[in-house]
Amino acid sequence: MVPAVIAVVRGLRSDRGHVRGGLYGSQATFTHGGQEVATCSAAIANGVARCRFESVPAGRFAIGMMHDEDDDTVFDQGFMGIPEEGYGFSRDARGTLGAPSFDSAAFDYDGRSARSLSITMRYGI
Structure with missing residues (x-):
């Protein structure tokens, strides 16, 4: 079996679009597009x-993670950066007026077997 991390995302408000995610290896790269260790995209069902x-x-x-409801591959934000699409982080970490710290969302992975993590999608601030 190929080593993998599986994010099981719940709390999605619709089945429209896709869930897209990035796996990051440090605080310096966390949530910066193009600096992921790996990415994923998944359809939504129920x-x-x-x-x-x-x-x-x-x-x-x-x-x-983000719920890309309009499938444009962009995390849509409105006035003052308020999210218009869903978002979530490993360990269900929460930030204050922005993304949480890397450390609050971080987990260890042994690289040998599949690991499943549960993430709850949030909407708004």
């Missing part, structure tokens, strides 16, 4: 998505 990050090495990681 308010749940299973997003699989493939070929993940051993290490300490954090996940950031």
